[in-house]
Amino acid sequence: MLFNALLIAIREIRRNLTRSFLTVIGIVIGVAAVVTMVTLGRGATETIKGEISKMGSNLLVLRPGQGWWSRGVDQFSLADLDAIRHQINGVADIAPFVQTSVSAVYQENNKTYDVQGTTPNYFEIANWTLSSGRIFTAEEVEDSVSVCVIGETVRKALFGSVDPVGKRIRLGTTSAEVIGVTAAKGQGGFGDDLDDNIIVPYTSLVRRQTGSQGGRFVSQAMISGEDGFPSAQIVAEITNLLRERRNITGNEQDDFNVFDSQQLADVVTSSTKVMTSLLGAVAGVSLLVGGIGIMNIMLVSVTERTREIGIRLAIGARAREVLLQFLVEAITLSCIGGLAGILLAFGLCHALVKAVGTPFIFDPTINLIAFVFSAAIGILFGYMPARRAAALDPIDALRHE
Amino acid sequence: MSAPPLIELQQLTKVYGSGAAAFKALKGIDLTIASGDFVAVMGPSGSGKSTLMNLLGCLDSPTSGSYRFKGIGVETLNKDQRSLLRRHALGFIFQGFNLLARTSALENVELPLLYRGYPRKRRHELARIALANVGLADKERNTPAELSGGQQQRVAIARAIVTSPETLFADEPTGNLDSKTTHEIMDLLGTLNRDQGISIIMVTHEDEVASFAKRVIHVRDGLISSDLRNTPVDAN
Numbered sequence: 001m002l003f004n005a006l007l008i009a010i011r012e013i014r015r016n017l018t019r020s021f022l023t024v025i026g027i028v029i030g031v032a033a034v035v036t037m038v039t040l041g042r043g044a045t046e047t048i049k050g051e052i053s054k055m056g057s058n059l060l061v062l063r064p065g066q067g068w069w070s071r072g073v074d075q076f077s078l079a080d081l082d083a084i085r086h087q088i089n090g091v092a093d094i095a096p097f098v099q100t101s102v103s104a105v106y107q108e109n110n111k112t113y114d115v116q117g118t119t120p121n122y123f124e125i126a127n128w129t130l131s132s133g134r135i136f137t138a139e140e141v142e143d144s145v146s147v148c149v150i151g152e153t154v155r156k157a158l159f160g161s162v163d164p165v166g167k168r169i170r171l172g173t174t175s176a177e178v179i180g181v182t183a184a185k186g187q188g189g190f191g192d193d194l195d196d197n198i199i200v201p202y203t204s205l206v207r208r209q210t211g212s213q214g215g216r217f218v219s220q221a222m223i224s225g226e227d228g229f230p231s232a233q234i235v236a237e238i239t240n241l242l243r244e245r246r247n248i249t250g251n252e253q254d255d256f257n258v259f260d261s262q263q264l265a266d267v268v269t270s271s272t273k274v275m276t277s278l279l280g281a282v283a284g285v286s287l288l289v290g291g292i293g294i295m296n297i298m299l300v301s302v303t304e305r306t307r308e309i310g311i312r313l314a315i316g317a318r319a320r321e322v323l324l325q326f327l328v329e330a331i332t333l334s335c336i337g338g339l340a341g342i343l344l345a346f347g348l349c350h351a352l353v354k355a356v357g358t359p360f361i362f363d364p365t366i367n368l369i370a371f372v373f374s375a376a377i378g379i380l381f382g383y384m385p386a387r388r389a390a391a392l393d394p395i396d397a398l399r400h401e
Numbered sequence: 402m403s404a405p406p407l408i409e410l411q412q413l414t415k416v417y418g419s420g421a422a423a424f425k426a427l428k429g430i431d432l433t434i435a436s437g438d439f440v441a442v443m444g445p446s447g448s449g450k451s452t453l454m455n456l457l458g459c460l461d462s463p464t465s466g467s468y469r470f471k472g473i474g475v476e477t478l479n480k481d482q483r484s485l486l487r488r489h490a491l492g493f494i495f496q497g498f499n500l501l502a503r504t505s506a507l508e509n510v511e512l513p514l515l516y517r518g519y520p521r522k523r524r525h526e527l528a529r530i531a532l533a534n535v536g537l538a539d540k541e542r543n544t545p546a547e548l549s550g551g552q553q554q555r556v557a558i559a560r561a562i563v564t565s566p567e568t569l570f571a572d573e574p575t576g577n578l579d580s581k582t583t584h585e586i587m588d589l590l591g592t593l594n595r596d597q598g599i600s601i602i603m604v605t606h607e608d609e610v611a612s613f614a615k616r617v618i619h620v621r622d623g624l625i626s627s628d629l630r631n632t633p634v635d636a637n
Contacts, residue, residue: 004515015503311499314460315513315560316488318481394460398495 001321002328009329013336016301023297024337026290027377031341031370033283036348038366041276043349043358045269050359052265054127054185054194058092058225060234061259062242073255076218080245084221088237090229095122097220098202102172106158113154115171115198117205118222123149123182125224128199133165133180136201144203146176151195152184176200223258231262280366287370290337291377298330298385309389310397323390330382331375338374342367405472407568407600408434408457413466414623415452426452428623429466434616436567438634439594439601441614446606449623451572454604458491458570459483471567488516492561492599496573498553500545500560506532507541510559517564531559535589551582555589562593569593571603575610587613 013020062084065073078096085094098117103110122128123135136147148171155164164178185194206217223238225231235258242256243249302309309322317325345367353360415427426449434440444450455461456468459475462483468475470486478486487493492513500509510528519527532538535555545553554574561569571590575583591613593599603614611617615632618625 001518004518008515011504011508015501307499308501311501312512312516313484314458314487314493314499316484316491316516318484320481321516395455398499 005324005328008325009332012329013332019297020333023294024333026293027334027337027374028341028344030287030290031338031374032344032348033286034280035342035345035366035370037279037283038276039349039363040352040356040358041272041279042361042363043353045272046361047358048268048272049265051188052261055261058231059125059261060223060225060231062221062223062256064256066257075216076221077216081218081221083241083245084238087241088234090226090234092224092226093121093125095119095125095222096202096218097222098205098217099219100205104158104198105170106167109158111157113196113198115200115205117200117202119202122222125222129183130180131183135180141201141203144201146174146204147179148176149180149182149199150178151182151197153193153196154198155181231260235260287373291381294330294334295381295384298382302385302389306392306397306400309392310394310400313394314398319390323386326386326389327382331378334374334378338371342371405469406433407436407471409469411467413456413468414464415456416464426623430625432625435634437598437600439615441611441617442604442620443606443611443617444620448620450604450620453620454570454572457602458493459486490567492564492566492569494557494561494569494571494574496576498557500553500556503544505542505544506537506556509556510563512560513564527563531563534562535559550578551585554578554586558589568600568602571601573604583610
């Protein structure tokens with residue numbers, strides 16, 4: 001009986017293509033809107049997560065002062081870093097970070113770049129990989145050897161098509177050998193170029209370029225947390241330790257801050273999620289309106305098809321078969337609408353991700369939810385018209401003009 | 402004991418409405434119709450002939466009295482049971498043809514078989530036989546809009562006989578047709594009655610159409626006013 005109803009319903013849909021199209025268009029648009037919104041939202045979330053993970057996963061950055069810029073606040077010593085490494089649970093690794101701006105010269109090419117002095121473990125902590133050459137070793141840091149690893153932007157600007165590995169460049173007043181090139185990371189979360197840097201052993205930078213060997217010369221520390229260890233706890237423990245080491249007591253404010261990439265990722269992710277659900281809900285309303293559209297047209301069509309229903313009843317259709325026919329018609333229409341909406345959303349997402357610049361992440365769950373929801377709308381809004389059709393009296397229905 | 406007659410009505414009444422507004426459409430009909438008969442029901446409008454047809458066609462249930470169709474007490478059946486009786490034993494032809502628009506002749510004819518749950522192959526096979534029976538074997542792809550009035554009524558007849566019903570109910574089957582086509586359709590009904598033994602009960606207001614029947618019943622004011630036999634039932 002169900003198969004029969006389906007067969008009859010499909011014939012009716014085919015027989016009235018224009019009306020069927022008008023009936024489902026609301027569902028198509030509703031489903032397409034929901035799926036597109038949620039898919040784009042997911043894409044945006046992934047983009048932001050990707051930006052943050054470029055910095056390094058589980059990355060904590062320790063800086064002096066509060067906020068991004070600090071002047072006149074004590075920097076950190078290597079002893080501070082050792083204390084953090086050894087006394088705090090969950091710290092996987094820590095690298096000192098010293099930064100200065102110098103002009104880099106290779107032959108006639110000359111440009112000013114950030115030079116970052118650090119230790120070899122920084123490459124792993126900050127998620128750098130190499131496209132060629134090697135990173136410097138602990139021994140080279142120990143001996144303050146003049147070597148450098150350059151970013152992709154620097155390589156392009158200074159060397160063009162020449163292989164930079166093994167060449168010497170001038171950094172400020174000293175000369176350094178290029179031993180490696182980092183793989184491009186592209187733009188950072190603020191649109192800044194992540195690849196216009198030169199990484200050197202911190203010893204060479206501190207001794208030669210800033211001239212303040214020993215003591216509190218570390219302007220930043222890059223800390224990686226152990227996988228799965230709650231970063232908030234690491235931040236809290238580092239804060240306590242440093243307050244102690246820097247003699248900050250009572251209600252005095254911290255004169256340093258710890259930036260937590262994980263926390264930033266969480267905040268951004270959850271706010272994008274809220275945004276996505278909000279847009280999805282608005283689109284959901286249009287799906288509901290689409291359902292009402294189905295009910296509207298089905299109700300009209302029951303009246304319009306009264307005679308047809310009369311014929312069916314006269315030749316022996318039972319009320320429940322007429323009910324089933326109309327219900328199956330509504331459900332089939334809304335399912336077709338749901339599928340068409342999903343296809344439309346697929347096309348829209350493909351077009352829009354290019355414009356928005358986010359990746360296209362196909363999420364089967366939202367597609368399934370949207371489809372099931374549209375089928376449910378078919379049942380919900382198809383039932384009333386179907387009841388009305390089934391309640392018709394064959395004699396009255398046949399007499400209907 | 403012999404088999405029960407096709408149709409047996411005893412003191413059948415039908416009242417529409419209730420109380421002061423009640424209208425007695427049928428006031429107690431006694432009627433017996435034998436299997437294989439071809440009966441024309443005539444009468445002026447408001448006489449109750451349509452009500453009688455609806456009751457005979459199991460489309461409606463009587464207010465009182467009994468209606469036995471092949472021994473089955475139709476007055477005791479509910480709506481769905483009457484649907485099943487129509488599906489399995491009755492065929493209907495209407496004045497307005499009542500074909501499904503934008504649907505091919507073949508699909509129109511196979512419609513009753515769809516409700517019987519026959520498989521596609523069997524449906525098509527039977528529908529083609531029925532169409533050939535009414536002389537429209539070459540029109541199975543045509544939709545009603547592409548057929549003349551007479552051809553449409555033939556499709557409707559094919560739809561009515563595709564289930565090989567015991568009885569065919571025809572409500573003014575030629576009301577919308579010209580006199581030439583009327584003759585063709587009545588010849589066709591006569592042939593179905595004679596050659597295939599299908600009992601036919603037909604409502605008409607034209608004497609000429611009624612003359613094709615073997616028996617003519619006049620209804621007036623909710624009662625049978627005359628019952629004339631043109632031809633014996635077994636005169637095949």
